[in-house]
Amino acid sequence: xxxxxxxxxLVLRRELLLALRRPxxxxxxxAFFAVVTALFPLGYTPELGKLRAIAPGVLWVGxxxxxxxxLESLFREDAEDGxxxxxxxxxxxxxxxxxxxTLAHWLLTGLPLTLMAPWLGIALGVPLAAxxxxxxxxALGTWTLSLLGAVGAGLTLGxxxxxVLLSLLTLPxxxxxxxxxxxxxxxxxxxxxxxxxxxxxxxxAVLGMTLAPLAAAAAVRIGLE
Amino acid sequence: xxxxxxxxxxxxxxxxxxxxxxxxxxxxxxxxxxxxxNGAGKTTLLRSLxxxxxxxxxxxxxxxxxxxxxxxxxxxELGYLGHDAPLKGDLDARENLxxxxxxxxxxxxxxxxxxxxxxGARDFADRPVRRLxxxxxxxxxxxxxxxxxxxxxxxxxxxxxxxxxxQHLVRDLLARHLAKxxxxxxxxxxxxxxxxxxxxxxxxxxxxxx
Amino acid sequence: MGTTWTWFHRFGSPPHVYRLAGILTPWxxxxxxxxxxxGLYAGLVLAPPDYQQGEGFRIIYVxxxxxxxxxxxxxxxxxxxxxGLIWRMKVAHAAAASCAAIGAWFTVxxxxxxxxxxxxxxxxxxxxDPRLTAQLVLLFLYLGYIALRAGIDDLGxxxxxxxxxxxxxxxxxxxxxxxxxxxxxxxxxxxxMKMDKPSMPIEMLAPLLMMLVGLSLYFAAVLLxxxxxEILNRERQASWIKEVVE
Numbered sequence: 001x002x003x004x005x006x007x008x009x010l011v012l013r014r015e016l017l018l019a020l021r022r023p024x025x026x027x028x029x030x031a032f033f034a035v036v037t038a039l040f041p042l043g044y045t046p047e048l049g050k051l052r053a054i055a056p057g058v059l060w061v062g063x064x065x066x067x068x069x070x071l072e073s074l075f076r077e078d079a080e081d082g083x084x085x086x087x088x089x090x091x092x093x094x095x096x097x098x099x100x101x102t103l104a105h106w107l108l109t110g111l112p113l114t115l116m117a118p119w120l121g122i123a124l125g126v127p128l129a130a131x132x133x134x135x136x137x138x139a140l141g142t143w144t145l146s147l148l149g150a151v152g153a154g155l156t157l158g159x160x161x162x163x164v165l166l167s168l169l170t171l172p173x174x175x176x177x178x179x180x181x182x183x184x185x186x187x188x189x190x191x192x193x194x195x196x197x198x199x200x201x202x203x204x205a206v207l208g209m210t211l212a213p214l215a216a217a218a219a220v221r222i223g224l225e
Numbered sequence: 226x227x228x229x230x231x232x233x234x235x236x237x238x239x240x241x242x243x244x245x246x247x248x249x250x251x252x253x254x255x256x257x258x259x260x261x262x263n264g265a266g267k268t269t270l271l272r273s274l275x276x277x278x279x280x281x282x283x284x285x286x287x288x289x290x291x292x293x294x295x296x297x298x299x300x301x302e303l304g305y306l307g308h309d310a311p312l313k314g315d316l317d318a319r320e321n322l323x324x325x326x327x328x329x330x331x332x333x334x335x336x337x338x339x340x341x342x343x344x345g346a347r348d349f350a351d352r353p354v355r356r357l358x359x360x361x362x363x364x365x366x367x368x369x370x371x372x373x374x375x376x377x378x379x380x381x382x383x384x385x386x387x388x389x390x391x392q393h394l395v396r397d398l399l400a401r402h403l404a405k406x407x408x409x410x411x412x413x414x415x416x417x418x419x420x421x422x423x424x425x426x427x428x429x430x431x432x433x434x435x
Numbered sequence: 436m437g438t439t440w441t442w443f444h445r446f447g448s449p450p451h452v453y454r455l456a457g458i459l460t461p462w463x464x465x466x467x468x469x470x471x472x473x474g475l476y477a478g479l480v481l482a483p484p485d486y487q488q489g490e491g492f493r494i495i496y497v498x499x500x501x502x503x504x505x506x507x508x509x510x511x512x513x514x515x516x517x518x519g520l521i522w523r524m525k526v527a528h529a530a531a532a533s534c535a536a537i538g539a540w541f542t543v544x545x546x547x548x549x550x551x552x553x554x555x556x557x558x559x560x561x562x563x564d565p566r567l568t569a570q571l572v573l574l575f576l577y578l579g580y581i582a583l584r585a586g587i588d589d590l591g592x593x594x595x596x597x598x599x600x601x602x603x604x605x606x607x608x609x610x611x612x613x614x615x616x617x618x619x620x621x622x623x624x625x626x627x628m629k630m631d632k633p634s635m636p637i638e639m640l641a642p643l644l645m646m647l648v649g650l651s652l653y654f655a656a657v658l659l660x661x662x663x664x665e666i667l668n669r670e671r672q673a674s675w676i677k678e679v680v681e
Contacts, residue, residue, distance in 0.1 A: 001301060007328040014313075014324040021315040021353075082311035083325075089275060089305055090328045091297045097328070151603055155596045159586050168582055169600060172575040173607050176614035183621060200617075204610070215603050222595045225278050239589050240672060 007092045008100045015104030025073075026108050029066040033113055036062040037120045048125030055124040056185035059134070060141070060178050062120075063113045067142060068170060070109040071149035072163040074101065075220060079157050084224060095217035102150040102213065110142030126189050133188025140201040141181035147205075147212035148173050154219030176204055228253050228408060229377060230286040236266070236273050237281065243269050244280075249427050253376075256399060256409040256419060261429030267412035268308075270429065271379045274410070275305050301329070304375035308382060310366030314355030318346060318365045321354060326372040340368040345394065359386040367398055378402060378409040384417070392418065447524040449666050450675045456659040456666075463656035470649030478642030485639075491555045498548035500647040501541045502566065504654060505573060506608070508538035512580075513605035516598035526662075528594035529669060531601060532584065533661035537654060539577040545570050565619035569612045576604050590669070 002010075019026055040058050041051060051058075078084045078101075087097045117138050118131040126134070152170040156162040184197035229251040236244040243266040251257050259267050272278045276294035285292050285299075292299045312321045322337045341350045344364040349357055354365065363386070370378060378399075384392045396418040399409055403423055411417060417424070478496035485492035512534035519527030549567045550560045561567070580597055587593035670676055 002328060002330055006331075010324055010327045014316075017320070018313060018315055081309060081313070082307050083313070085275070085277060085305065085307065086311050086325060087328070088277065089300045089303055091301050092328055151599075155583060155600055156586070161586070165582055165586050168575070169579045172572050172579060172611070173603065175572055175611050176607075179614040179618045183618070207610075211603075211606065215599055219596060219599050221277075222592055222599065225272075225589075225592060237591070239591055 001091055004092055004096060007090070008096050011087075011097050011100040012104050015101060016107070019104075019108050025070075026112065029070045029109050030112055030116055032069060033062045033066040033116060034120060036065065037123065040124070052125035052189060055121055055126050055189060056182040058124060059117050059121060059138070059185060060182045063110075063117060063138060063142060064145060064171075064174060064178065065167075066113055067109055067145050068149060068167050069163075070105065071146070071153050071170070072166055074105050074150060074153040075157055076153075076162075079220075079223065084220060088221070088224065094221070095213040098150065098154075098216050098220060099209075099213040102146050102216070105150070106143050106146040110146050111139065114138040114142055121189075127191075129191060130185075130188040133194050134185055136198060137181050137184035137188065137194065137201060140198070140205050141177050144177050144201070144205045144208045145170075145174060147208035147216075148177070150216040151212055151219055154216045154223060157220060157223030177201070180204065228288050230284075231274070232284040232286075234270070234273060234283040235281045236269055236278055238269065238278075244273070244429070247427070247429070249425070251377075251408050251410065251425065253406045253408060254403050255423055255425055256403055256411060256417070257425045257427055258417060259410060259412040259427045259429060260414050265429040267429060268381055271305070271307075271381050271410065271412055274379055275303065276300070302376040303379065304370045304373045304377070305379045306366055306370055306381065306383065308385075310362045311369075312354045312362060312365060315353055317353055318350045318357075318368070321365065322369055322372060325369050329373055332372055336372060337368075340372045341365070343371060344368045344398065360388060360391045363387060363391065364394065367395070371398070371402075376407050378407065378411075380409060380411040380413075382413050382415075383411055384413060384415050447522070447526050449526055449529075449670050449673070450679075452526045453663055453666050453679070456663050460656055460659045463652045463659065467649050467652035467656055470645050471653060474642045474645030474649050477645060478639075482638045482642055483636075489555075491552060494548050494552045496642055496646050498545055498552060499643060500650045501548065502545035502570060503647065504650055505538055505542040505545055505570065507651075508534055508541060508654060509573065509576070509601075509608065510605060512538060513601040516594075516601040520595060520598040520602070525594075525669065526666065528598065529665040530658070530662055531598065532594070533658055533665050535577060535581050535584070537657055537661070539574065539581065541650075541654075542570055542574045542577060546574065563619070565616045568619070569615045572611055572615065573608070576608070580604070 037058060040054070044054070045051065075084065075098075078087075088094055090097070114135060118126070118128075118134050121130065121134060122128070149166070149170050152166045152173075155169060156166045159165060180197045180200045184194040184201060187194040187197065231250075232248045234244055234247040235242070247270060249257060259270060261267050269278060273280045273283070274294060280294060283294070285294060287296075287299050287302075311325065312318075313324075316324070318341060319334070319337055322340065323332065323334075326332045326337075338347070338350075341347050344367050346361065346364045346368060349361055354362060357365070363383075383395050383399075387395065392415075399411075399417065399419060400423075402409060403419075474496065479493050482493070484490050512531050515527045515534065516531035518524055519531060546567065549564070549570065553562055553564070553567075554560050580600055583600055584593045584597045587596060667676065
């Protein structure tokens with residue numbers, strides 16, 4: 001029996017290799033994030049001063065929606081071709097293997113969105129000095145979002161209009177992530193210390209890491225029947 | 226020696242009582258062929274044996290020990306091949322086998338090469354799976370089964386979409402597996418071309434609603 | 436231990452629950468009607484108007500119990516769903532399904548009464564008050580649960596998937612409510628409802644409690660009625676149904 005760590009690493013490597021073979025799928029959420037961010041000045045005002053005031057909300061909602069787009073396919077292909085069933089039969093803890101897939105999803109979607117955000121922020125009048133804060137806050141937030149979204153993806157496996165249902169299920173649960181994350185971003189833009197909300201975000205991430213993979217595993221098993 | 230005993234397996238799908246008290250025993254070196262009309266529950270039976278579908282009140286005995294369908298040790302000896310081969314289209318056969326079997330046990334490149342040779346897939350081993358025909362994909366899937374070194378094979382329609390050469394290959398692989406002391410349960414209404422002495426049969430009648 | 440289990444399993448048997456629910460319903464319905472009518476009369480007519488907020492304050496007698504119930508029903512729904520998931524009791528799943536619409540409606544009532552309360556005071560129908568916002572998110576949680584159930588054709592899968600969702604939701608609910616309070620305090624938005632419980636005179640507290648208990652009993656009565664209908668629907672092909680219908 002393969003040790004758990006090696007098996008989890010193998011799953012992670014496979015996800016990354018698959019993404020390498022089809023890079024356009026990684027680019028799509030990033031392009032979406034950029035387009036959505038660009039729509040706000042067009043729909044509101046070109047004044048950077050005013051845009052800076054709404055920048056935290058715009059960046060967070062954009063990152064959230066872009067993440068949700070990619071989450072729909074987190075388990076779908078593996079469910080369709082039988083890979084998830086092989087995971088269930090492998091003798092490895094199912095929740096950990098799904099956790100590896102979720103980590104891969106974050107590395108391929110959440111992390112790139114995070115790295116993109118400060119640059120999009122510049123387009124919204126956000127000062128460069130805010131970059132480290134925005135990076136830290138979005139990194140934690142998108143990771144928690146990936147974990148929550150994995151539960152939603154498991155519940156909506158194979159359903160028609162699964163994408164819309166997934167968003168409807170995940171968005172209310174993501175309210176704390178947005179609230180703490182946007183506040184941290186706001187403080188970063190103002191040049192103040194954001195340790196308070198950042199710690200709260202870290203707490204959410206830890207809670208998510210302990211509970212979400214178990215819930216996602218239960219959800220996927222139900223969907224596999 | 227009877228290795229697998231299943232007693233009184235009941236499965237409901239929604240309101241339909243699909244499997245009603247299915248019971249059978251399987252010894253080493255034998256293959257159980259499950260037949261029945263479409264919708265009789267052949268696939269459901271295989272999936273319940275894997276633990277994917279919840280069974281109500283079933284008794285499972287594996288190698289003399291009482292077990293459950295979700296037991297890890299039982300799973301370690303199981304190899305399941307469903308309708309479609311669990312292969313990723315963007316990876317080639319070697320990579321697929323490396324990842325799929327690797328989470329169960331360590332396999333070397335040499336092992337993978339030998340398995341591909343045995344199923345006659347060496348020629349197209351380096352092409353992305355999405356460019357292989359159904360028959361070629363099934364061969365690679367059987368290579369995965371071999372590499373898993375599982376004692377009990379659960380096969381759902383193993384010879385569908387295969388030409389004569391493919392069907393003979395399945396027969397040979399199955400015969401070799403049984404000769405080594407392995408067991409198989411195959412759900413199919415096509416003939417497996419195995420020696421009659423090695424075959425048990427189980428006919429599932431289509432269940433009416435409860 | 437043996438008798439506990441037989442009681443537990445009898446509790447999970449649909450015909451038994453069906454009969455029990457039918458017997459219990461009037462025991463909840465009549466006290467509910469009495470308490471609600473008395474509570475409404477005491478609150479809308481007898482109780483003095485609030486010296487700060489005037490007559491409009493009276494809406495609290497409907498708003499506060501509805502809001503409290505909407506959260507409690509979610510907890511009941513999640514508990515029933517959890518029991519159904521862990522002990523594989525169909526009746527528990529039926530109970531959870533029956534709760535969802537009731538809870539959603541109580542949430543809507545709390546939102547509408549909250550909006551009506553805010554209008555005379557702030558001149559607008561909606562403010563991002565922490566309690567109203569939290570109720571709005573709770574409504575989305577209910578709608579998500581109902582949508583997930585509706586989106587899955589197989590009843591068994593719908594039961595189990597929505598159970599997982601309800602459990603995830605109930606764990607998240609305190610976190611969500613805390614985060615909304617935190618968000619509101621950061622931005623110092625106006626708070627619509629000031630309810631200082633300790634300083635509330637007995638003429639106001641009594642109708643409030645009457646409405647709270649009355650509406651809770653009302654929920655129990657409606658739940659039992661819906662549960663019976665749900666059991667009938669799920670068991671419509673079972674043999675015991677024919678005896679009941681005759």
